[in-house]
Amino acid sequence: MSGERRRARPRCTAWTLRVLDRLGAPPEEQVAYIRRVGVGTDELLLEFDDVVFGAKAMLYDGLLSASEFEALRRVEVRAESVDAGGTGIWTDAAVAEAAEWSALRSVAGTVKSELAEAWELWEYLE
Numbered sequence: 345m346s347g348e349r350r351r352a353r354p355r356c357t358a359w360t361l362r363v364l365d366r367l368g369a370p371p372e373e374q375v376a377y378i379r380r381v382g383v384g385t386d387e388l389l390l391e392f393d394d395v396v397f398g399a400k401a402m403l404y405d406g407l408l409s410a411s412e413f414e415a416l417r418r419v420e421v422r423a424e425s426v427d428a429g430g431t432g433i434w435t436d437a438a439v440a441e442a443a444e445w446s447a448l449r450s451v452a453g454t455v456k457s458e459l460a461e462a463w464e465l466w467e468y469l470e
Contacts, residue, residue: 356398356402356407357459357463358465358468359395359398360398360416360459361456361459361460361463361468363391363392363394364392364395364419364453364455364456365456366388367388367423367448367452368449368450368452368454370449371440371445371449374388375436375439375440384434385435385436385439386427386434389423389427392419392420392423393423395416396416399413400413412459412462415455415458415459416455416459419448419451419452419455422444422447422451422452423448425444425447425448426442426445426448429444433445456468457469
């Protein structure tokens with residue numbers, strides 16, 4: 345593994361926590377975010393897909409532990425349940441009211457706190 349990849353870890357972990365923070369945010373903050381950046385609701389999940397892709401590489405390179413990766417997998421399972429919710433799951437109302445979104449917010453918030461503590465990124469803990 346290159347020194348460049350090892351140096352990228354802090355940026356990747358902070359970015360991961362920011363994405364988890366958005367996934368765990370209250371629905372009105374999530375809707376405000378997607379409107380501010382001018383994308384569809386699915387962008388919240390697409391950003392997390394990018395996290396998982398990067399996490400796989402970090403796991404392979406030894407920069408992420410198996411337990412840290414499994415924590416992200418818990419979020420991924422909930423994200424997949426949102427994605428399976430059909431076209432109605434992508435509305436602002438669904439973000440606020442659907443059980444799938446609520447479950448995703450809950451696990452994302454928990455995993456964000458677990459990883460922030462493990463990575464000693466205290467500024468991400470509430």
